[in-house]
Amino acid sequence: MDWRTKLLDPTPWSRRDYKSLATPVYRGSTVVFDDQDSVQDGWQQEKYGYSYGLYGTPTTLELAARITHLEGAHNSFIVPGGQAAIALVYMAYCSTGSHALVPFSAYGPNKEMAEGILRKFGIEVEAYDPLIGSAITSLIRDNTTLIWCESPGSVTMEIQDVPAIVAAAHESGVAVALDNTYAAGVMFDAFHHGVDVSIQALTKYIGGHSDLLLGSVSTRDENAYETLGPVYRQLGMAVSPDDCSLALRGLQTLAARLSQLEKSSLEIANWLAKNPHIAAVYHPALPSCPGHAQWKRDFTGSASVFSILFKDHCSFQQVENFLNRLTIFKIGLSWGGVNSLAVIYPDLHRPGQNFAGRLVRLNIGLETTSDLIADLKTALAELPPVK
Numbered sequence: 001m002d003w004r005t006k007l008l009d010p011t012p013w014s015r016r017d018y019k020s021l022a023t024p025v026y027r028g029s030t031v032v033f034d035d036q037d038s039v040q041d042g043w044q045q046e047k048y049g050y051s052y053g054l055y056g057t058p059t060t061l062e063l064a065a066r067i068t069h070l071e072g073a074h075n076s077f078i079v080p081g082g083q084a085a086i087a088l089v090y091m092a093y094c095s096t097g098s099h100a101l102v103p104f105s106a107y108g109p110n111k112e113m114a115e116g117i118l119r120k121f122g123i124e125v126e127a128y129d130p131l132i133g134s135a136i137t138s139l140i141r142d143n144t145t146l147i148w149c150e151s152p153g154s155v156t157m158e159i160q161d162v163p164a165i166v167a168a169a170h171e172s173g174v175a176v177a178l179d180n181t182y183a184a185g186v187m188f189d190a191f192h193h194g195v196d197v198s199i200q201a202l203t204k205y206i207g208g209h210s211d212l213l214l215g216s217v218s219t220r221d222e223n224a225y226e227t228l229g230p231v232y233r234q235l236g237m238a239v240s241p242d243d244c245s246l247a248l249r250g251l252q253t254l255a256a257r258l259s260q261l262e263k264s265s266l267e268i269a270n271w272l273a274k275n276p277h278i279a280a281v282y283h284p285a286l287p288s289c290p291g292h293a294q295w296k297r298d299f300t301g302s303a304s305v306f307s308i309l310f311k312d313h314c315s316f317q318q319v320e321n322f323l324n325r326l327t328i329f330k331i332g333l334s335w336g337g338v339n340s341l342a343v344i345y346p347d348l349h350r351p352g353q354n355f356a357g358r359l360v361r362l363n364i365g366l367e368t369t370s371d372l373i374a375d376l377k378t379a380l381a382e383l384p385p386v387k
């Protein structure tokens with residue numbers, strides 16, 4: 001064999017019996033088959049064997065299998081991010097003429113998709129009050145094909161009565177998808193509570209270190225799996241095995257991180273609730289959070305993200321100055337990593353509520369709690385005196 005050909009020979013030379021605690025990173029687009037008869041080209045690689053890297057290498061499928069196992073799902077797809085997961089669900093469950101329901105507290109880009117791509121394709125998405133519960137029945141139409149839940153909601157943190165919504169939806173034969181990112185797929189048992197599809201932005205708690213973007217779409221049964229699978233294939237939702245490897249590592253420390261994040265976040269939320277500048281703390285484990293009773297009934301814990309509403313005597317500018325004075329808390333979107341973050345959503349709209357830029361979302365990280373409280377205390381001290 002010429003040395004140039006030798007360079008390209010994929011036959012392994014080293015021993016193959018290496019046993020490690022880590023999942024190897026398998027890269028690869030092309031899969032080679034033993035013979036022409038063995039060639040197949042399906043997305044159901046768990047069932048029929050590997051066909052093409054687009055549908056996952058062993059690293060990707062290991063992550064999918066672990067998410068499946070953790071969530072008690074039938075199967076999971078790993079996709080490029082949480083938003084990609086949302087897109088996949090819409091594309092699989094809706095078609096021209098469909099009607100879908102989404103809580104008005106849903107992740108912003110979910111609603112943007114409704115106003116953008118989905119409207120362009122003739123899909124109508126209607127926003128509903130996240131606290132509607134079983135009264136959602138009145139919004140279900142003959143052409144309703146999908147109901148989204150996101151609990152707690154983004155920024156305003158409403159906890160939904162998911163079992164009541166599922167019961168109403170299933171009575172009309174409508175599928176329910178849940179954005180279960182806050183609960184990291186573990187603190188709220190989506191499938192026990194009847195949802196058909198549970199998605200996560202793995203970017204948040206599973207990744208856990210603000211250095212990857214991934215999503216998961218987990219299914220309740222074969223029906224949901226077969227509804228999503230062909231669309232997953234057609235959209236070509238490839239992910240990097242390197243990112244999946246980081247997510248697999250994130251899973252190993254998820255329990256330890258969630259436990260510390262819950263403890264620290266609760267301490268900080270309770271401390272903030274006593275501050276005279278704060279009108280309300282929207283933390284699911286605090287009675288001041290809308291839907292707190294549902295959290296108590298359905299969740300096994302709370303996470304690191306919550307919001308605080310400043311009282312009327314604080315102007316938007318003063319709240320902004322408060323944020324800019326923070327030093328350990330960084331200003332940034334997203335959450336679920338090791339660093340504490342704060343951000344104002346100046347344009348946040350909720351029907352019947354005007355936050356006037358006084359709502360701040362916090363993500364608590366793994367820094368020492370007393371340092372975080374000291375950081376908040378220093379920044380709060382500069383606010384105008386309470387009248």
Ligand SMILES: Cc1ncc(COP(=O)(O)O)c(C=O)c1O
Pocket residue numbers: 080081082083084107150154179181182200201202203213214215334335
């Ligand atoms: C609740 C929720 N769902 C989905 C997403 C989207 O995830 P990604 O950033 O991985 O696309 C986010 C991101 O902030 C989120 O907060």
